[in-house]
Amino acid sequence: MGRDHPRAAGGMGLCKSKLPEVGRPLRPQEKDILKSPLIIFVMGGPGCGKGTQCKNMATKYGFCHVGLGQLLRQEARRSTQRGRKIYDIMLQGLLVPTGIILDLISSTMLSHPESRGFLIDGFPRGLKQAKEFERLVGRAPDIVIVFDCSMDTMVRRVLHRGRVEHRADDCESAIRQRLETYYMLCEPVLTFYQQKNLLCNILAEEAPENIFAKCCSVVESLQ
Helix, strand or coil, X not given: CCCCXXXXXXXXXXXXXXXXXXXXXXXXXXXXXXXXXXXXXXXXXXXXXXXXXXXXHHHHHCCEEEEXXXXXXXXXXXXXXXXXXXXXXXXXXXXCCHHHHHHHHHXXXXXXXXXXXXXXXXXXXXXXXXXXXXXXXXXXXXXXEEEECCHHHHHHHHHHHHHHHCCCCCCHHHHHHHHHHHHHHHHHHHHHHHHCCCEEEEECCCCHHHHHHHHHHHHHHHC
């Protein structure tokens, strides 16, 4: 199977690999770099529109858009030890270990020290990732934006995307399975951030420009 095989692109299976679940500890000077920028986690199921809105916010506010799914797909195509490891994990339908995900995110953030803010799209995918991020980076995100969308709407949008982009993994049964996995993994994460008063829910059923206006209001309330 090629590196672009659909099973190599998701990483949302429920089985776990046996690789480390902790990331590389950051040095004090690295933590200092990440103290001042805004850190915004953006969550939502496939088809909720978070990727589009993250790109729009990144453009308007000069933020760095860190898309976890894209990071994993890019890394899986590299001929490095880590790239081959990620590719093999995804090919087996396993969850990419928290340690690898945290290393990818932190290295991407540290490679943009001039950024005013980071939009981390599709993260965290589980409570362990949320807690490990805070342990490694030494701080919580400034806010966690959650795009609320009905399952039927997300299925319809992803089916349309699949037809446009010819993505074989965007068939209805696969989409519903991914959504069920998302809900199961993310429910404890939402509770965790709700208790910290960091959760901001945005109804994502409206027109994209209306959703973007709400996103802008959230960002501007932090500045």
